[in-house]
Amino acid sequence: MTKDTSNQMWGGRFAAGPDAIMEAINASIGYDQRMAAQDIAGSRAHAAMLAKTGILTDSDAEAIREGLLTVLSEIEGGTFEFSAALEDIHMNVEARLKEVIGEPAGRLHTGRSRNDQVATDFKLWVRDQIDAAIQGIAALIRAFVAQAEAGADWVMPGFTHLQTAQPVTWGHHMMAYVEMLGRDLTRFQDARARMNESPLGAAALAGTSFGIDRQMTAEALGFDRPAANSLDAVADRDFALEFLAASSICAMHLSRFAEELVIWSSAQFRFVTLSDRFSTGSSIMPQKKNPDAAELIRAKIGRIFGANTALLMVMKGLPLAYSKDMQEDKEQVFDAADNLMLALAAMEGMVKDMTANRESLEAAAGSGFSTATDLADWLVRALNMPFRDAHHVTGSLVAMAESRGCDLPDLTLDDMKSVHEAITADVFDVLGVHNSVASRLSYGGTAPTRVREQIARWKEAL
Numbered sequence: 001m002t003k004d005t006s007n008q009m010w011g012g013r014f015a016a017g018p019d020a021i022m023e024a025i026n027a028s029i030g031y032d033q034r035m036a037a038q039d040i041a042g043s044r045a046h047a048a049m050l051a052k053t054g055i056l057t058d059s060d061a062e063a064i065r066e067g068l069l070t071v072l073s074e075i076e077g078g079t080f081e082f083s084a085a086l087e088d089i090h091m092n093v094e095a096r097l098k099e100v101i102g103e104p105a106g107r108l109h110t111g112r113s114r115n116d117q118v119a120t121d122f123k124l125w126v127r128d129q130i131d132a133a134i135q136g137i138a139a140l141i142r143a144f145v146a147q148a149e150a151g152a153d154w155v156m157p158g159f160t161h162l163q164t165a166q167p168v169t170w171g172h173h174m175m176a177y178v179e180m181l182g183r184d185l186t187r188f189q190d191a192r193a194r195m196n197e198s199p200l201g202a203a204a205l206a207g208t209s210f211g212i213d214r215q216m217t218a219e220a221l222g223f224d225r226p227a228a229n230s231l232d233a234v235a236d237r238d239f240a241l242e243f244l245a246a247s248s249i250c251a252m253h254l255s256r257f258a259e260e261l262v263i264w265s266s267a268q269f270r271f272v273t274l275s276d277r278f279s280t281g282s283s284i285m286p287q288k289k290n291p292d293a294a295e296l297i298r299a300k301i302g303r304i305f306g307a308n309t310a311l312l313m314v315m316k317g318l319p320l321a322y323s324k325d326m327q328e329d330k331e332q333v334f335d336a337a338d339n340l341m342l343a344l345a346a347m348e349g350m351v352k353d354m355t356a357n358r359e360s361l362e363a364a365a366g367s368g369f370s371t372a373t374d375l376a377d378w379l380v381r382a383l384n385m386p387f388r389d390a391h392h393v394t395g396s397l398v399a400m401a402e403s404r405g406c407d408l409p410d411l412t413l414d415d416m417k418s419v420h421e422a423i424t425a426d427v428f429d430v431l432g433v434h435n436s437v438a439s440r441l442s443y444g445g446t447a448p449t450r451v452r453e454q455i456a457r458w459k460e461a462l
Contacts, residue, residue, distance in 0.1 A: 027084040029092055031331050036075045038124035039089050040068050042117060042200060045220035047108055049213050055111065060104040067101035068093075088327075090117050111210040112203055115234040115322045119199035122330065124221065126243050129337045130192045134185060136344035137250065141181050142462060143351040148174035149455050153448035155433045156271070156361035166373050167365045167433040170356055172446040175454050177257055182458075184250040191246055195239035198223035202233035205321035235321040237311065240333050244308040247340045251301040254343050258294040261350065265291050270360045275353035278346065293350055297343045304339055307332035365433040369398050369408055374430040374439070383422050393420045 044065055051061035071093055074080040086092045091114075098105035151170035158168035198218035201208065207230040214226035227233035264271035265279075278293035310332045314325055372394050379390035396419045401408050409431040416423040429435060440446045444454075 023084060026087060028088045028327050028330070029082050029084055029086065031334060032089045032118075032121075033075075033082055033092070034334060035089050035121045035125045035330075036093065037072065038121045038128070039093055039117070040072045041124065042120045042217075042221065043093070043108060044068050045217045046112055046200060048220065049216045050107075050110060052216060053211055053213050055210055055212070056107055060107055063101045063104045064097070064108050067097045067105065070100050071096050088114075088118070089121070090114055111208045111212045112201060113205075113234075115204050116199045116202040116230075119202070119234050119236065120221070122237075122333075123195060123199065123239055126239055126333065127192060127195065127222075129341075130188050130195075130243060132341060133247070133250070133337075133344070134188050134192075136341055136348070137181050137185050137188070138462060140344055140348045140351065141178050141185070141458065143348050144174045144178045144181070145455055145458050145462070147351060147354075147356070148172075148178070148451065151356055151358070152451045152455065153437075154356065154358050154361055155365040155437055157364045157367065158446070164364075164367055164369070167371065167436045168446040169437050169448055169451055170358075170361060171448065171451040171455065172437075175451060175458075177253065178454075178458055180253040181250070184246065184253060187246040187249065188243075191239070191242040193224075195242065196222075196224045197227040197233075198225070199227050199233035199236070202227060202230035205231055205234050231321045235318070235326075237315055237326065237329050240329055241308070241311055241315070244304070244311060244333065244336055247304050247336055248308045251304040251340060251343060254347050255298045255301040257347065257351075258298040261294040261354070262291050262298070265289075265294075269364070270357055271364070273355045273357060274350060275355075277353060278350045293346050297346055300339045300343055304336045307336035362433070366407060366409075369401065371408055371431045371433065371436050372398055374436045375408060375427065378427055378430045379420075379423075382424070382426060383420075 047056065047061050047064040047068075050056035051058050056064075071080070074096070080092075080096065082092055083095070086095055094105060094108065097108065148171040151174070154170040155167050156170050156173065157164045158166050158173070198214065198221060200217045200221070201212050201214035218224070218226045227236070261272065261274065263269055265274050274289070274291055274294075276289075279289045279291055311329055314328050318325055375397065376387065376390040376394040379385045379393055380387050383390075385393070397408060397411065397416060400415060400419070401411055404411075409428065413423070413425050413427075416427065430439065437446050438448065441450060444450065
């Protein structure tokens with residue numbers, strides 16, 4: 001493809017081409033070439049519609065269709081030469097199309113503008129990324145469900161403030177992330193449904209005087225309907241912002257679990273062992289096994305958050321309809337999409353490969369007076385004690401155990417009676433961690449029975 005800049009695609013308005021600085025700031029082909037497939041799909045739909053409505057001859061439409069397939073083949077085959085002088089993917093494709101088929105290429109742009117063209121291309125690209133994200137999240141959910149099923153009744157400490165709170169099951173903890181990711185799934189699905197309106201045919205900002213059929217192009221491109229307002233159609237980037245917002249929340253969930261993996265795989269916890277595929281060694285300390293994949297996920301999330309903020313800043317001060325500022329809408333979305341998909345894939349791999357250390361989990365589950373709440377609940381149920389009084393009695397028993405360097409089940413019945421004489425030996429039935437988790441039978445609770453119910457619900461849903 002020629003790189004001649006003497007005949008700029010914007011026509012005769014400018015007597016001379018821009019200097020190197022203007023060309024550099026104005027060009028987007030360095031990154032928007034990623035939308036080549038979407039651009040050509042939009043052009044093919046537009047050409048077919050122009051022929052159906054009689055705006056183009058069938059012969060011109062056929063030449064355009066075949067020419068666009070040739071251009072797409074060159075791009076996919078890596079033989080296409082992109083030109084910064086032609087600014088963007090749209091002009092690069094159109095210029096090459098003219099070289100391939102000649103004069104009919106000039107008729108392709110009838111009834112549309114680069115404004116609605118780029119909005120259509122970008123929306124198609126984001127929609128494809130949403131579909132990919134939905135698939136990635138579903139795969140990660142399956143990995144968590146598998147872990148939950150394997151350890152539905154394994155006990156482990158539940159934490160608040162990163163301090164032992166109450167015993168829970170491994171399956172329950174895994175299913176907490178399934179619920180988070182399930183919300184992420186619906187956020188992407190909702191965003192997809194809301195964005196699925198076609199900007200094509202809105203033209204520069206006011207629509208067109210040609211008798212086009214926007215419903216036809218919308219259906220051809222998989223949209224539910226044409227966008228109802230031409231000003232909004234070319235000025236809207238809400239679809240990209242919703243993608244970034246959903247990506248940011250999903251990424252936050254990934255980062256939270258990445259943090260847990262970093263903690264859990266440490267020598268101090270030993271809750272999980274990560275596979276060698278997602279760990280690295282130290283250059284000087286042979287005993288080290290570093291959770292690098294988890295740490296990199298935790299760090300990459302910042303790029304997704306930053307992309308969300310960056311696009312909000314681009315859009316916040318723009319009057320209707322189109323401004324060149326909106327050319328800066330893509331790089332951060334491309335980067336965020338790449339990093340989200342990489343993080344989802346890496347997290348799926350880590351979750352599938354990791355091994356939960358059941359003995360370490362169970363040993364930790366009983367530490368830190370984790371069954372204190374069970375003791376307080378027993379005092380309420382068995383002795384009809386007001387909960388605030390039960391809380392005080394339990395606190396006194398915890399203080400006693402702490403002073404003796406033991407846990408609550410290690411206290412004798414006489415020790416307990418010295419704090420409250422009505423306590424009976426039945427109290428020891430609730431102090432074991434397995435008894436504790438089995439008793440949490442409320443809906444959404446950590447009892448293995450409830451965990452298995454949730455696992456079954458999600459397996460059916462998936």
